[in-house]
Amino acid sequence: MGEREAQGEERISRREFLKLMAAAGTVLSFTPFIDWGKFMPRAASGRIEKVAVELPDGTQANVKTFPTNHAETVIYPKTGDRVLDQEPFRVWKIVRLPEEMGGASNDASAFRCYSDVCLHLWCLWNYFPDEKKKRGECPCHGSIYDMRTGKAIAGPAFFQSPPANLLPRLDLEVDSQGYLWILPPTFSLEKNGIIGFGRFEKGVNA
Ligand code: FES
Incomplete structure (x- = not known):
């Protein structure tokens, strides 16, 4: 672990940690058991490559056809197993921003892809x-x-301390034909974030 990441983890207060555990206890009683070892992509388990942004209709998202001010659900990482792919922690929302927020650009800057798991008590947001x-x-x-930004701007998640006020995100890339790809993530607080817990981003959390 890098020094910066270690510092980030130290910034998680004991209160936040206990809150997370309480939330986990509540939610896990209603959700299938999550095999974290299988779920999280690990460099040690093989080479992680970028994967296509697959829309619910099975097609790959493309900047030429994805409307502005619009969102779709994406499953990542997808296993092909119908039950596993329904786990909430695999659910992400890809959003093409409204035009006034930069959504008219024909590159990755027009898009955001955030974990769909709310940072409060893990419902799925819309x-x-x-x-x-x-x-x-x-x-x-x-x-x-x-x-x-993925930042909570109102409601209970807004009152949570960093990193629990900023949604984890996936980084995207657009190829020469306009197709969207998900770049290999690093699920740490200082990088892509930790699903259900949050993310640090300098100048954004506070
Ligand atoms: S779970 Fe409480 S606001 Fe989302």
Whole structure:
């Protein structure tokens, strides 16, 4: 572990850790057992390569056809096993930002891909494209997420301390034909984040 990552982990307060454990106890009683060892991509288990952003209809997302101010659900990492692929911690939302937020660009900057697991108590949030919203909202207790950054801007997740106020994200790439790809993530707090717990990003959490 790098020095920076170690510092990041030290910033998790005991209170936040206990809260996470409490949340885990609550949620895991309602969700199938998650085999974390199989779930998290590991460099040691083989070479991790970029994978296509596969939409629910089985096609690969493309900047030429993906509407602005629109979101789709993406499963990552996908196993091909119907039950495993329904685990909430594999669910992500890919969002093409509204035009006024930069969504008109024909490159990866127009897109965001965030974990769909709310940072409060792990419900799945939804994207609301309505003119007055254009944001992510959790149906359980009303946490609201800014799609430009993934930061909670209202609701209980907003009041949580960093890193538990910023959604984990996947980094994207667009190829010469406009197809979208997910770059290999590093699931640490200082990089792509930890699903269900959060992410540090300098200048964004605070
Ligand atoms: S679980 Fe999302 S606001 Fe509580």
